[in-house]
Amino acid sequence: MHIDGIIIGGGIVGLALAEQLMERFPNFEFALFEENPYPGECSSSRNSGVLHSGIYYKKNSLKHLHCLRGRELWDSLANKYKIPIKKCGKILFANGPEEIAKLEALKENGVNNQVPELSWADEQLITEVSDYVNVDRALVCGSTGIIDLAGAIRAISQAVYNKNIPILLDNKVKGLSKSLGKFEIQTTNENFTSNFVFNCAGRNSLEIRNLLGLTDLSEKLVKGHYLKYSGNYYREKLLYPMPLKSLKGLGIHTCLDFEGNVLFGPDAQERTDASFRMEEKDIREMKEYVLQTYKGIDPDKLAMDYCGIRNKIIKAEKLFEDFWVGDPSSTGIKGYFEFCGIESPGFTSAPSLAEELCIKLDAYL
Incomplete structure (x- = not known):
């Protein structure tokens, strides 16, 4: 079977891309392949649900630019598809001269990145937060802000269905090659040919590009756990400590969901496999950190909730700290586009990444 364009991966990036492709290219036929039984089953549904501001990232990096633009686009998508979003804001807190210096540097970076609505907390707010x-x-x-992850995935999936783009679940891509100007795709269920391939396969994105002979990237996996707190705690805004070194993580912060729960996470544990199995040692260490960092926590009301895997890119034996976005001009493969290493702020950035790819595709055609 021949399809004009095939999207590999039904996480939020693949879904956002499918939603925009059909609007911008209505005369093309697209299909989305997802290896799991449900869209967004891996990284997209296993993160903090935070819509980030863009304060942390290097100016003009892809993370910076797509985070800011993606944050704007999510507001439009929320109105269009009735996706629950709450603009709660967050508080970055510092304790002691060293952390204050880091916080001042973050503020300067945020201003340079044109992050909106940045301000120093007044004494009243600091007094309020000092209880926690x-x-x-x-x-x-x-x-x-925060977004209902499941609601967003469900709404965008339904929009894709409504635009007559089939989402082929339980369809893992096993083979990918190019012959006589067309891609040949073998899945667990059927074989296809296509003019375009859009690699949005998340943790499997490097596996997909390797099938095409692109072997210059490797990955580092970082596992993040989330604890749910069943007691009363601060719910007005998110609370963030100073970020970890080299952006390995933003530190264990508070998260809020749309059921009124308070969560803590994620931590950052390097792993060699992508298992969602939760080790008792990791949970114990995380609880110790939460109890040391946050006041008034009843340890008996902290319980393991879920975990996720973030894949980071290694290029030339060095950590590549930005998103990796490839197209025919960079890969040398006509009709092939790729997103790799779409970790945080990936969910926030997804609509903007999709928008940019559509612009590139329009120029390419």
């Missing part, structure tokens, strides 16, 4: 964390100075990021 040790804080000498704090920065408020008013544009940060």
Whole structure:
């Protein structure tokens, strides 16, 4: 069977791309392949649900630019598809001279990145927050929000269905090659040919590109756990500590969901496999950190909730700290586009990444 364009991966990036492709290219036929029984079953549904502000990232990096644009686009998508979003804001807290210096540098970076709604917390807010964390100075990021992950995945999936793009579940891509100007795709269920391939396969994106002979990237897996707290705690805004070194993680922060729950996470544990199995040692260490960092926590009300895997890109034996976005001009393969290493702020950035690819495709045609 021949299809004009095939999207590999039904996470939020693949879904956002499918949603935009059909609107921009209505005369083309597209299909989306997802190896799992449900869309968004891996990384997309296993993160904090935070719509990020863009404060952390290097100016003009893909993470910076797509985070800001993606945050804007999610507001439009939320209105269009009735996706629950709450603009709660977050508080970055610092304790002691060293952390305050880091916080001031973050504020400067945020201003340079044109992150909206940044302000120093006043004494009243610091006093309020000091019941929950040790804080000498704090920065408020008013544009940060939370999104209903499951609701967003469900709504975008339905929009894709409504645009007559089939989402072929339980369809893992086993083979991918190019012959006589067309891609040949073998899945667990059927074989296809296509003019275009869009690699949005998340953790499997490197496996897909390897099938085409693109072997210059490798990956590092980082596992993040989330603890749910059943007691009463601060729910007005998200609470964030100073980020970890080299952006390995943003630190264990509070998360809020749309059922009123408070969660803590994620931690950052390097792994060699992508198992979602939760080890008792990791949970114990995470609980210890939460109890040391956050005040008034009843340890008996902290329980393991879920975990996720973030894949980071290694290029030339060095950590590649940005998103990896490839197209025919960079890969040398006509009709092939790829997204790799779409870790945080990947969910926030997804609509913007999709938008940019559609612009590239339009110029390419």
